[in-house]
Amino acid sequence: MADFPGVRITADRLDIREYGPGDVDLAGELLSNGEPEALPPGAPTSSGDLPAWLADGVHQPRRAGNGVHLMMLDRAADRIVGSISLFHTDWEIRAAEIGYGVRADERGKGYATEALAAVARWALTEGTMQRAWLTANTDNVASVRVAEKAGFRREGTLRRANREDDGLHDLAVFSLLDDEV
Numbered sequence: 001m002a003d004f005p006g007v008r009i010t011a012d013r014l015d016i017r018e019y020g021p022g023d024v025d026l027a028g029e030l031l032s033n034g035e036p037e038a039l040p041p042g043a044p045t046s047s048g049d050l051p052a053w054l055a056d057g058v059h060q061p062r063r064a065g066n067g068v069h070l071m072m073l074d075r076a077a078d079r080i081v082g083s084i085s086l087f088h089t090d091w092e093i094r095a096a097e098i099g100y101g102v103r104a105d106e107r108g109k110g111y112a113t114e115a116l117a118a119v120a121r122w123a124l125t126e127g128t129m130q131r132a133w134l135t136a137n138t139d140n141v142a143s144v145r146v147a148e149k150a151g152f153r154r155e156g157t158l159r160r161a162n163r164e165d166d167g168l169h170d171l172a173v174f175s176l177l178d179d180e181v
Contacts, residue, residue, distance in 0.1 A: 002091040004068050004127050011118040014111065015073045016084065019058045023071070024050050026080050030103065038103035040069035040083045061087055067096065072115045074106075081106040084115045086123060086132075095131035096123055100146075107142070116150040124178040133175040137162060147174040151181075 009016040019027070019040075028047045030038050036045050042060075044053050061067035067087035074081045082102035089096040098119060102112050116134075123129045136143035138157060148154070152174035160168040 002128075003062065003065055004086065004089075004123075007068060007070055007122065007127075009070075009118050009122050011114050013074060013076065014081070014114055014118070015075055016070050016115055016118055017073065018062075019054055019069060019071055021051065021055045023054055026071070026073070026078075027054065030080055033103075035103040035105075037101050038080060038082045038106075039101075040085050041099075061085070065089070065091070070119065072100075072102070072111055074111075081109075081111045082115065084112075084119050086119070086127070089129075093131070094129045095133065096127070096129050098123070098132055098134045112143075112146045113149045116146055116152075120150060120152070120176050121181050124176065124181050130178045131175055132177075133173065135162070135171040135173055137164075137169040138172050139169060144172055147172075150176075152176045153180075 007018055027039060027050050031047050036043060044050055058069050066089045067085055069085045071080050072082040072084060082100060084100040086096040086098055100112050100116060120132045123132045134147055136147055155173045155175055158171040158173060161171045162169045
């Protein structure tokens with residue numbers, strides 16, 4: 001089974017790396033501030049569950065060979081500002097989807113764009129992918145703008161392809177190819 005090499009990316013303001021057992025305090029700060037959306041999907045909402053998740057659960061996508069969860073760590077503040085993940089990896093065609101989330105008090109500061117550009121560049125070089133892609137609700141202007149600013153091309157729209165609490169949403173599909181970085 002194929003797998004991504006170890007990930008440690010240095011961007012302008014961010015260190016982007018995999019979560020580990022030593023990150024209980026960093027991740028716990030997000031939970032104590034009520035910002036679980038800045039952790040990867042499947043993260044616990046209780047601080048008591050963090051040690052086990054950081055030791056094992058966060059690495060489930062890597063073990064399955066279909067992705068990796070990464071933290072966006074603001075170097076200057078030594079604080080997690082968000083998470084970014086590679087998932088739905090198809091090793092045969094060498095493509096992976098990228099998803100990201102930024103804590104509410106850090107949105108609008110360019111962290112998502114910085115992380116997306118850096119992770120896509122890594123995935124399309126060291127990560128051996130030939131295609132990185134993502135989807136964003138078409139009415140989520142901020143997320144659409146992040147994809148565009150990171151150099152992704154809009155491929156089209158999947159109509160009523162995503163359900164959220166307020167109903168169905170259209171999804172914009174974006175991609176970046178290895179010969180475009």
